[in-house]
Amino acid sequence: MELLRFATAGSVDDGKSTLIGRLLYDTKQIFQDQLEAVERTSMQMGNEHTNLALLTDGLRAEREQGITIDVAYRYFATPKRKFIIADTPGHIQYTRNMVTGASTADLALVLVDVRNGVIEQSRRHAFLASLLRIPHLVVCVNKMDLVDYGQEAFEEVKAEFREFAMKLDIADLTFIPVSALHGDNVVDRSPNTPWYEGASLLHHLEEVHIASDRNLIDARFPVQYVIRPQSDEHHDYRGYAGTIVGGVFKPGDEVMVLPSGFTSKVASVDTYEGSVDEAFPPMAVTMRLTDDIDVSRGDMICRPGNQPMVGQDLQAMVCWLTEASKLTPRTKLAIKHTTRAARTMVTDLQYRLDVNTLHRDESAEALSLNEIGRVTLRCTQPLFFDEYRRNRATGSFVLVDETTNATVAAGMIVGAGA
Amino acid sequence: MTTTYELSDLDQVEAESIHIFREVAAEFERPCLLFSGGKDSIVMLRLAEKAFSPARLPFPVMHVDTGHNFPEVLEFRDRRLAEVGARLVVASVQRSIDEGRVTEETGPRASRNRLQTTTLLDAIGEHRFDALFGGARRDEEKARAKERVYSFRDEFGQWDPKNQRPELWNLYNGRILRGEHIRVFPISNWTELDIWEYIRREGIEIPSIYFAHERSVFERDGMWLSDSDHVTLLDVEEVVTRRVRYRTVGDMSCTGAVDSTAATLEEIIGEVAATRTTERGATRADDRVSEAAMEDRKKEGYF
Structure with missing residues (x-):
């Protein structure tokens, strides 16, 4: 069903x-x-x-x-x-x-x-x-x-x-x-x-x-957790667990790991029931690669010929979710994007959108509770992302206040660059 | 063979649950899986196995033991956890009573249900758990329908329903300060019927009390309660033998059985699909205290 x-x-x-x-x-x-x-x-x-x-x-x-x-x-x-x-x-x-x-x-x-x-x-x-x-x-x-x-x-x-x-x-x-x-x-x-x-x-x-x-074109697999059983039976097992958020992965597929840029091949796509012939969204699987390369949580597995955007600078629409503070230029926050965590700073608030009239107020200096605006963010590390309109999973993020730990904003990526 | 790249509804909720287990294991230092021996926690255990296979569970399993357990369930718990190779932590309500942390209720309607909250919170503190997996589902009860997948608890273990963290997409905010913790509900989006269909599909063993059996019971508040050392009969109450089964597994003193002849999973699924009462409404005295009984207990730190 x-x-x-x-x-x-x-x-x-x-x-x-x-x-x-x-x-x-x-x-x-x-x-x-x-x-x-x-x-x-x-x-x-x-x-x-x-x-x-x-x-x-x-x-x-x-x-x-x-x-x-x-x-x-x-x-x-x-x-x-x-x-x-x-x-x-x-x-x-x-x-x-x-x-x-x-x-x-x-x-x-x-x-x-x-x-x-x-x-x-x-x-x-x-x-x-x-x-x-x-x-x-x-x-x-x-x-x-x-x-x-x-x-x-x-x-x-x-x-x-x-x-x-x-x-x-x-x-x-x-x-x-x-x-x-x-x-x-x-x-x-x-x-x-x-x-x-x-x-x-x-x-x-x-x-x-x-x-x-669903997006079945752009193969995207954010690595969530590395499985390394400390048991004799599976001594050499090293699997990358995660949820497929775009495209289809099959054993034998050539893949690239970001941020390292190393390429390898899918050795097998494992589940509790055994290996599967292919994996697609939103399957939760464990992927093994043919080469022993460094892969950890927050990395992104994709195809060499179809990579997400990579960068520290993002253009995004954000909705501000808290009454305790406001978003202003220079606000510093924690960002969670796919399985990757980083810190980010608002470098520019381009406009605030009136959600009733769609009017863009370019003179706005802040976003308050429930307000939506377009911002530029600079992150401490590169993220691997797509436009939200192309992929909801690789195009979305949340912002967290590092003092209160409250989730303060929802973001939808419009593009790369400052 | 052509494929449509579609997952069934059950496969979709399974994938979502596995994702949540992995996310917690990756982001928290000391998670723990709450296990009651009931059908929901049995499904949770299987999902956790799937999430980390072929490795073992990267966290222990905790049973909050009221001392009023069904013996069949305790036997099942020990056998199942041994199979999985999981480490068991028992938090004992009896110990909380003996140490004077809580006072046992008295009278024929005495229950250890509410006392469990103290035992649970003490155990969380003692073991410094920072994330607890629970098997609550949103279809169970109206306060639970409002609960997040990651449900923040302050240093007193309290839930504040009016001030929950917004939870968007599958991006969960697990940031906490020392002493605070998160209750995590990986099967939030499962229904009772999903649980039964999954148990059937996966061939998962469940405790025998879920199947129809002869039992000495008495009627109280429209439910069949099991006659045991943990309950005191009122004068008007009479013990009879009936063919019953349990729809939920809780404390013997407050979990009611329903009349049933369902002896197989197929028959149980047929019964669940046709039933006209919710599992908690039919079988749980603890939820009947008031319209907001669950909300009130949850605010205090209950499961």
């Missing part, structure tokens, strides 16, 4: 939690005891209907305030696919949580209240989805019941959204008219929208083609 990871974004009033509750409920993923607990709590809180949002709002503070604060992960399966939902809060003050949830998603689901049209928040969600290179974006135009399931209202929102989305780089954009509260077009197509000819949300999630979203 295939696995689809998707992220949802929306705020309290969009009915996002209700929509997820509906998906789980209608696909019978909600268990009796969970439902009973939610019914009990709904009654105590004086809600008129069973509040399906309570299924996903798991923390005490969230239930008290009736909001989603943090990313919650949900799981469900149909006979066709298994799904992992990263359910993220929509409000601007939780942009960092949305970025977190979206970072691993294959698809983003954005909710728009049909009565309000494309508001600032919808634009921000669409932008973040494109920034994080989520290949598929689904816009659920919600609360169709409140406009008598009118096609015109739906088309208006769709046109408005499309116009904004033209400015973004979104590969696949789909619109679905729904009512999360009543379940229209969520699992089954609704008789209330005979004019809508597309699939229900669930059907779309089951069918959307994701297999070609």
